[in-house]
Amino acid sequence: TKKMILDLDTGIDDSMAIAYALAAPDVDLIGIIGSYGNVYVKDGGINALKILELLGATDVPVYLGESHSLTSDHFDRMQVSARIHGENGIGQVQLPEPKRALETTSGVDFLIDSVKKYGQNLTLVPTGPLTNLAKALDKAPEIAHEIGNVTLMGGALTVEGNVNAYAEANINQDAEAANAVFTSPLHLTMVGLDVTLRTLLTRKETSQWRDLNTKAGTAFADIVDYYIDAYKETNPQVPGCALHDPLAVGVALDPSFITTLGLNMFVSTDKETYGRTIGDQARLDEPATNVNVGINVDADRYLATFMKYLTGLFAK
Ligand code: BDR
Numbered sequence: 001t002k003k004m005i006l007d008l009d010t011g012i013d014d015s016m017a018i019a020y021a022l023a024a025p026d027v028d029l030i031g032i033i034g035s036y037g038n039v040y041v042k043d044g045g046i047n048a049l050k051i052l053e054l055l056g057a058t059d060v061p062v063y064l065g066e067s068h069s070l071t072s073d074h075f076d077r078m079q080v081s082a083r084i085h086g087e088n089g090i091g092q093v094q095l096p097e098p099k100r101a102l103e104t105t106s107g108v109d110f111l112i113d114s115v116k117k118y119g120q121n122l123t124l125v126p127t128g129p130l131t132n133l134a135k136a137l138d139k140a141p142e143i144a145h146e147i148g149n150v151t152l153m154g155g156a157l158t159v160e161g162n163v164n165a166y167a168e169a170n171i172n173q174d175a176e177a178a179n180a181v182f183t184s185p186l187h188l189t190m191v192g193l194d195v196t197l198r199t200l201l202t203r204k205e206t207s208q209w210r211d212l213n214t215k216a217g218t219a220f221a222d223i224v225d226y227y228i229d230a231y232k233e234t235n236p237q238v239p240g241c242a243l244h245d246p247l248a249v250g251v252a253l254d255p256s257f258i259t260t261l262g263l264n265m266f267v268s269t270d271k272e273t274y275g276r277t278i279g280d281q282a283r284l285d286e287p288a289t290n291v292n293v294g295i296n297v298d299a300d301r302y303l304a305t306f307m308k309y310l311t312g313l314f315a316k
């Protein structure tokens, strides 16, 4: 059984990532690290607890990560986040207050301790800003060689960003952290907009969850319908909502969902191109590469797997 940690800014697609990790066979979700991004860090942590409780996973601990980027002393939530994910981050759906509390250990320390404990058997899936991972690498650089698998949702190589032409949202929150991660000795798989924008969910699928007539099925249908409607407004050219974060979990468990290009990359921290994920000119000729960038995806097979897992989980 693979040990997995999710580092997320819960968030609607982050919620689907949690569900995917809980439903997939042979995965032991040992903890969630809350990040800022779609929501403030505390709200993201509480949302994660609520989603876990809704799905009956009351034994998965939730730790709080950093509350803002490496280069600033606070975080201002972007207005567009409330439009896409709802003011509360989960599509304005009111879930019961969680019975459990957030853990008191910091998310960064939990990550380092878990690498020490599980090493190659540990898979980390960050689907928010990379601040927590950058902090952990700074505190314990050796973990770059010890951790088994890091598959992240973020970036864009062959398509434009979604914040602006250069930057994808997670990377844009903290390009300095992302650059530290991309240029570290870590081996990464980048599940960026190149593949997530081709992996779409529509109301046809969420209606299958609604038809289950279960608490989880109805709540997830409501939460994700909010996201699908927001997508219609903000990305009218895409016929559905992108499965950004759950695709990263899927790829972490089954890399054959995507085809990748091996590259040495860096993340721009220049003002004009802040957050751009691109090949590192200085390391283009190096034969060894540390980032596998997803450039194509078997969206049909992924969607079938996604629906099998989530519908099965919500039916319980
Ligand atoms: C990413 O940004 C966040 O809003 C989503 O949850 C996803 O992780 C997509 O760019």
Ligand code: CA
Pocket: 008, 009, 010, 011, 013, 014, 038, 127, 128, 245
């Ligand atoms: Ca996210």
